[in-house]
Amino acid sequence: MRSQNLLLLVIVLAPVLGSLLLPLTGAVSARLRNALAILLVLAAVVGSALLVPDAMAGRTQTFRADFGLGINFALKADALAVFMALASSLISAIILIYSTGYIAHYANQNEYYLMVVLFLGAMMGLVYSANLILLYVFWEITAICSWRLIGFFREPMQVLRADKAFLVTVFGALAMLLGFVMLGSQQGSFDMPSAPISVALPAAILILLGILSKSATLPFHTWLPDAGVAPSPVTALLHAAVLVKIGVYVYARLFVVSYIPPEGFATLVMAVAATSALVSAGAALLEHDMKRIIAYSTISQIGFIFLGLAAGNELGLAGALIYILAHGFAKGGLFLCAGIIEHGTHTKDIRQMGGLLKTMPVTAIVFLFCAFSVMGVPPLGGFFGKYMVISAAINSGHLVLGLVFLLGAFLTVLYLLRLFNMVFLGESRGLAGPEGTPVMVGSVVVLAALALASGLAIYWPALLANQAASQMLGIAR
């Protein structure tokens, strides 16, 4: 067995346990609490960044504690996990910094910071876990956190939507747990195998149900647009950094790295993803609620990520990871911009907006650049992701499905420009909000800059993504 890497433990436990201290700190000082929250998330960022050199060299770090009865606390950091953890925690950190400006006027801030940091901690635990049961536990912690965060404003509507999100994702999670039990009885342990083994179709389908519900993919997707009632930093967190990326990550972890799905399974996933990408892109074109439009866009883009993963070749896997990173920056930026707009105009209905370019110029430009990245316009990061996953699908022989995604990409251009048009351009319809606070605007500028940098400096993220892709397929470099 390898040496224990305590850093892994720190990355996971610092936010998970540290989050519990936040309400206590909040009782003393709000500023101290905010600082501690940011610090805890930064611990995850820095910790994951420190793992990059090992990951690049193809060395896998582990931590393991056995508690008997087959129950253990086993963490593992390969290139895939490090990439995912770094992307998630970095975006979360920016969203958290933005939150300090956004959430400052609302009640229950202690709960907010507790839930957000716990959420990110659970994400770290999930990403690094090497055991199915551990993964399930962290999975459900994220469900609880998202339930509380979506219903943060406590109005009947919010609570109803939070319940919906919780019920749909937990229904999926229970199906997945059943799948895990079947896997466990097949292999005699809940540890993820070091070399991939085959999995039977029923177990694979059950696990897929969990993944699709968490990643808000058709037909389990409608909770995600409904979750737009949450505060904007929360929606950003759900869409860009943590929640919906869990599903795609677990797909990569289980069906690419650890288990060999049955024949035809990947094609099924691609077909589901294609339908999902097309339906949600179409819905985004008709929706009037700003946040719901961006939410449908997320559902659509998740389809592209699944396409890359299910294509299963090196190009597709690397492309999916780059897509996750680029989409995270861009979608986080879009939601945080939406937050600034909502803050300023007190509405989410784009039919009432217009001409906001004049009062919110920085937000408008950031919004546009993030939208460009989602559309896949160079030199932003989304360009590379989109090319790589579509190319990978073609290379794996799925030309027709690729064409469906091409149609989805067309619609992406249309609905994002429609959104930009109706919000920022044209004549003002009486609503004119001021620009956000410096912290909020600063955060979105950073996200837009990262969206741009992830394209201009694609070389470096691509190195790690490529390492992850070849490691996932067991190709030695």
Added chain:
Amino acid sequence: MSAIMMWAPILIPLAGGLLVLPMRGKSGLREIVALLATLANLVVAIANFNSVGTWTGQWVGHGLDIVLLNYQFSAFILAAAASFALLVCLFCFRFMREKTSANQFFAYMLISLAMVDGAVLADHLVTLLFFWEGLLITLMGMIAIGRPGAFKTAVKAFVIVGISDLCLMFGMAMAGLASGTLVMSKMHLPVTDAFNALAFVLMMIGAIAKAGSMPFHSWIPDAAVDAPLPFMAILPASLEKLAGIYLLSRISLDLFQLTPESWLSPLLMIIGAVTILLAVMMALIQKDYKKLLSYHAISQVGYMVLGIGTALPVGIIGGIFHMINHAMYKSCLFLTGGAVEKQAGTTDLAKLGGLARKMPITFACFFVAACSISGVPPFNGFFSKELLYDAALDRHFIFYIAALGGSFLTAASFLKLGHAAYFGKRSSEHDNVREAPITMLLPMLVIAAACIFFGVHNSWPLRNLIQPVLGARLEGHDFAGWPHSMRLVWLTVAVLAGAIMNHIAGATVYGSGINAVDHIHYAPLLKPIYEQAERRAFDPYEIMLDVAAFIARGAWSVDRAIDWVYNRLAVGAAMLGSTFLKLLHTGDYALYVAWALAGAAIVVWYMVS
């Protein structure tokens, strides 16, 4: 060739653009920076002209590298692009002076130049796509800074070009799979099977959409009205034509082997012929200087696409020659339009008239460029059109008829434009109109002179720039000099004479130049069609939006149906189940015991059997 010289055509304009972008004042510094950047770019382009070199850099992995190749064809396009950029920049020196958004204009223009240079230098499909799609943002920006409300056109342009770029991306990925490499100079795909043919069509869409061919054209006339005028001269008239036709040639000649036998050849020719005719029909009835020109910018692409589509050496040479000729006369024409707009304050033909005396040099340049585009000997457009006629006739006479008909209407519409703007009655508003300043005249004069040079001395461009593109496929032909078929020349002259007579007759009947083609505009069958077209009933963009809305409505109902399952069906089913269970809880002790016993019996039965 050193890496610095390889990258200079991309980095110099890019750096210039980024430098100019924050310069908001009206100090004139931004104009000087832009001018220096374009000048330096031209110097580099000339210095690189005869060198061959490659540069390869690792990029994304998986064979997605940055590969640049400077060779004869790309060097030719680079030099042409650099010349137009410099001249338009010089023109803008005064033209954009008072505009507050001039810093953005110069910045976007320089970055666009960098992107075009990058796309032309690229020898790897993904490198090409990166620069190619990189034009999108600057395209949108340049239109958006036009008159108020121009953003709608900017979005339209972005959507049309963006969607065609996505097609290009898809086609590239297919071509990469088919040939096993993404390096362009290593690809030689036959177009015999369906997979390769689809890849060709998708890539072709990207190329001809950039060039502005139908059905991807409809943003151009809108931009002519909304965008700053030099935009029209630099992008739709020159840089985009150069890039689009360059790529179409590369696709047809190198990446794929387009043969006259393939069904793709007639497809391209039909697109070309339809574009020529429909766009020029629209040009004919325009009452605005810039808008009239913009329809010709579409129509002329048809000739190039038709020529390359013939897949014959004479057609390809004619197409590429027409591309460079078009970039010259069309940018010159747009610049004359700009001079008129600047000096007379309008481009509405109804308000213009008699400018030939006020602005003689502008008129002279207009005259040369108008003769070129109409194919009057011995200007450059005549020679490229004759080559195209030759090729079209070789394939099928119907294409020749279309091309010749297009020439008739082109000549008719330029007679109308010239008559309405430069002759006829002078409106009293324009008494104080004076000739444009020298910085605006100089670019026009240079281009007009080049139009004459490329015509009279066409052996120089043909032998040095264009024929080497075909290399061995030229099969020893030499198309320089006077057209070899005098019969076709006579037909051309007859058509031009017909156009002049048509104009004289029309102008006499209706009494003015602007109404000289009213007998065509209001002809019995054409009138309702024109009315529909003016109402954008045939705008492919609007049709595409309708299709998208149709798809969206379908998607929306699927989405709502699924949501209904969660919000209504699932809740209803749960309520129904619990209501039923509630009925069972009567509070009757004996009934509960009976249920328990029945349950136990089932368990026992299950365990025993």
